[in-house]
Amino acid sequence: MSALDVSIQAQIINLFEQLQDEFELTYLFIAHDLAVVRHISDRIAVMYLGWIVEVSPAAELYENPLHPYTISLLSAVPIPDPVVEKQRESILLAGDLPSPANPPPACRFHTRCPFVQPTRCRDEIPPLRQLATGHEVACHWAEDIREGRLTPHERAPVFEPGPQEPAEEPPPV
Numbered sequence: 001m002s003a004l005d006v007s008i009q010a011q012i013i014n015l016f017e018q019l020q021d022e023f024e025l026t027y028l029f030i031a032h033d034l035a036v037v038r039h040i041s042d043r044i045a046v047m048y049l050g051w052i053v054e055v056s057p058a059a060e061l062y063e064n065p066l067h068p069y070t071i072s073l074l075s076a077v078p079i080p081d082p083v084v085e086k087q088r089e090s091i092l093l094a095g096d097l098p099s100p101a102n103p104p105p106a107c108r109f110h111t112r113c114p115f116v117q118p119t120r121c122r123d124e125i126p127p128l129r130q131l132a133t134g135h136e137v138a139c140h141w142a143e144d145i146r147e148g149r150l151t152p153h154e155r156a157p158v159f160e161p162g163p164q165e166p167a168e169e170p171p172p173v
């Protein structure tokens with residue numbers, strides 16, 4: 001879809017919606033374009049390095065993101081109002097995306113998370129848990145972030161490759 005011209009994208013999305021109304025279809029729609037995702041989705045699952053980190057009804061997710069990765073993603077979406085856009089604070093993520101073949105241990109987002117804490121983030125896998133009706137998040141500190149007790153902080157990029165598997169011996173020749 002991302003390789004298509006914007007007007008063709010719009011035509012295809014309209015076609016999806018017509019077919020959905022006509023045949024009462026359910027779609028699993030995988031995309032990076034947050035505006036398209038918002039337009040087409042009833043329920044959204046956000047993934048980072050192969051794990052679902054947040055699941056929510058669409059409107060709730062855009063109004064009230066809870067996982068630091070979702071918060072960072074949505075903070076980068078431009079707002080079509082010059083006054084509001086000027087005041088918008090975007091959260092830039094440190095470092096590069098680690099390899100999904102060898103992800104960081106515990107919370108996979110901890111090497112880039114602007115809310116990372118000295119405890120739990122690097123030691124315990126955060127389970128996906130429900131905080132409010134229909135809104136689930138995999139972050140140890142989601143309540144503190146939601147209540148404003150934790151705020152994003154500057155951090156240097158860190159890369160922790162995780163446990164290394166020994167390379168296999170080549171077969172004898």
Ligand code: SF4
Pocket residue numbers: 067068069107108109110111113114115116117120121126138139140141142
């Ligand atoms: S568990 Fe820690 S590192 Fe992971 S998203 Fe939450 S605050 Fe960030």
